[in-house]
Amino acid sequence: MALLDVRRVGKAFGGVHANSDISMTVEPGAIVGLIGPNGSGKTTLFNSIVGHHPIDGGEIYFDGRPISKLRTSAIARRGLLRTFQQTRIYARMNCTRNMLVSEPHRGEGVLDMFRKHEAERHEHAEQLLEFAGLYDKRLLYAGDLSFGQQKLLEFAMALMNEPTMLLLDEPTAGINPTLINGLIDRLQRANEERGVTLLVIEHNMRVIMNLAERIYCLSHGRLLAKGPPREIRDNRNVIDAYLGGQ
Amino acid sequence: MSRQAVLYVVIAAAGVAAPLLGAGYHAQLALLWIMIVLALSWDVMGGQMGYNSFGNITFFGVGMYTTIVTQVGLFYDVGAYTQAQGAAGFDLTLVQYYLGLGAGLLLAGMIAAMVAAMVGSGLLGLRGHYFAIGTLGLGIAFAELFAGWDWVGAGSGIVTPLYPGEGLVSRSVLFYYLAFVLGIACFFTLKRVYATRFGLAINAIRDDEDKAEAMGLHATRYKTVAWSISAFFTGIAGGIVGNIVGFIDPRDVAFTGATYGVWMIAMAILGGKGTLWGPVIGAVIFHITQELFWTYLLGWQRVALGLLIVVIVVFFPSGILGWLRERYPERFGIKVETVGASNGGG
Numbered sequence: 001m002a003l004l005d006v007r008r009v010g011k012a013f014g015g016v017h018a019n020s021d022i023s024m025t026v027e028p029g030a031i032v033g034l035i036g037p038n039g040s041g042k043t044t045l046f047n048s049i050v051g052h053h054p055i056d057g058g059e060i061y062f063d064g065r066p067i068s069k070l071r072t073s074a075i076a077r078r079g080l081l082r083t084f085q086q087t088r089i090y091a092r093m094n095c096t097r098n099m100l101v102s103e104p105h106r107g108e109g110v111l112d113m114f115r116k117h118e119a120e121r122h123e124h125a126e127q128l129l130e131f132a133g134l135y136d137k138r139l140l141y142a143g144d145l146s147f148g149q150q151k152l153l154e155f156a157m158a159l160m161n162e163p164t165m166l167l168l169d170e171p172t173a174g175i176n177p178t179l180i181n182g183l184i185d186r187l188q189r190a191n192e193e194r195g196v197t198l199l200v201i202e203h204n205m206r207v208i209m210n211l212a213e214r215i216y217c218l219s220h221g222r223l224l225a226k227g228p229p230r231e232i233r234d235n236r237n238v239i240d241a242y243l244g245g246q
Numbered sequence: 247m248s249r250q251a252v253l254y255v256v257i258a259a260a261g262v263a264a265p266l267l268g269a270g271y272h273a274q275l276a277l278l279w280i281m282i283v284l285a286l287s288w289d290v291m292g293g294q295m296g297y298n299s300f301g302n303i304t305f306f307g308v309g310m311y312t313t314i315v316t317q318v319g320l321f322y323d324v325g326a327y328t329q330a331q332g333a334a335g336f337d338l339t340l341v342q343y344y345l346g347l348g349a350g351l352l353l354a355g356m357i358a359a360m361v362a363a364m365v366g367s368g369l370l371g372l373r374g375h376y377f378a379i380g381t382l383g384l385g386i387a388f389a390e391l392f393a394g395w396d397w398v399g400a401g402s403g404i405v406t407p408l409y410p411g412e413g414l415v416s417r418s419v420l421f422y423y424l425a426f427v428l429g430i431a432c433f434f435t436l437k438r439v440y441a442t443r444f445g446l447a448i449n450a451i452r453d454d455e456d457k458a459e460a461m462g463l464h465a466t467r468y469k470t471v472a473w474s475i476s477a478f479f480t481g482i483a484g485g486i487v488g489n490i491v492g493f494i495d496p497r498d499v500a501f502t503g504a505t506y507g508v509w510m511i512a513m514a515i516l517g518g519k520g521t522l523w524g525p526v527i528g529a530v531i532f533h534i535t536q537e538l539f540w541t542y543l544l545g546w547q548r549v550a551l552g553l554l555i556v557v558i559v560v561f562f563p564s565g566i567l568g569w570l571r572e573r574y575p576e577r578f579g580i581k582v583e584t585v586g587a588s589n590g591g592g
Contacts, residue, residue: 050460052460071459072459072460073459073460073461073462073463073464073465074462076459076460076461076462077462081460081461081462082460084457084460088454088456088457088460089453089454089457090449090450090453090454090457090458091453091454092449092452092453092520093446093449093450093453094579094580097446097449100446101443101446101447101449101450101458101461101463102461104462105461105462105463105464106462108464110467110471112443113442113443113444113447113467113468113471114439114442114443114444115442115443116441116442116443117442117443117446136582136583136584137582138583139579139580139581139582139583140580140581140582141580157461161461161462
């Protein structure tokens, strides 16, 4: 059974059809890519999946249960998490605190608000900071990190949340090539070692072709093609969409 | 003993000994602790959570009325009491007085917290400036509400019950110590809860609420509880101030948006919002400065105070502690920490 099952989802903003009739499935443990030219509706689809805005039509199932009527925070607590294209961290808190507050919030009661973070949580947070290569900087304000480091921190925060599935919105955009390799390596390790299913929006073709086992391509809000990387690379429609052919 | 412990002991000793300065200072010293409480509890919202509330004065007024109504209502009919327009003929025994006051202050906190939760269910959906504007009318609305409510004296107000225990402990000393205990309780409660998940969560809401929600945080729950905690202490402070003043008027004593309502914000900003000690330092400096204005600039004191607030906002936007933290980040624990020399990096 698919972990994420998007069925004929549509979303329009005024007269602009950002998504129409999009269906996609992601199997548990998979790494799936989502590509398409700018403005093709990739981020809108992410927003629809995580409940950032209501959808106009269609249905979305996560882990067998419908989630299209749930709020973002409730969906996150079920284990479906997204990162943002513009990196979002808590700028005026240090990295350790950024990590701690990102712990999973499943089943939290009102009284849990006033419990301190257990020692294991601190340890886990520091391990993940180490994993992201940010251990030395753990006491710095997250807002003072470089953009690339903030991306890594955001990724580590997402792992801290122990998600079943992660939606990553352009994880490599704006970071230097050396750091990109490190990040890709970490994405793969998170997938292999922690079993996190990944759905990745990516413009860097080299990255996505190597990372994903299956790729969906959007264009003008519609699903243009789907299949393994090699097929997508040779698909006439995809090439036209990217290069502006007819 | 750590330096911090020494500091606490010194402050506690000074607080306990302060009434020895003389009866003339009791009310001012009590108000100093009240100012600290108001600044600290405003900062839960405005500083730690980034929700600038102009409406916290509402809880101050609600707490004030709750206290007086409980003090009277436990033993007499409140309507008859306000109609008589004075406390004469409504004497309380010492036990009645202390019982009523204790119950009144506790209820003041609880009802203020409930009002915050109720008002919050509507207003906390607003973000940033919209929340600030939304809260702006809150105090005024409550003042009008109470000004039209005959049972609590409407526009002509209500006096506090006469204190029967002058022979035992003087009234001014009693309220000084109540304010002192409230100040200490407020400080340590907040210090404690800021160290829990609550503290981190409201900081995260301040920095990026959408992100916090996307990570599964129960943001609405945290916001509501934060405002209730803030209102709890503000409400009790109101109950104490009402008794110190001795007369409650809806516009000039209870829902005083233009004085206490602005001061609590100015004090938190002056000291450094979003820090534990900032509001305390801000309140002390502000209160002393304000008293000096009253003494040496009589007639111009309000102008001077207005200028002071402008100067605070323009020149100390991040407050005294915020300024220090930018200057000396290492002293605030903001630093690169390498593990052993070999690990290097940084």
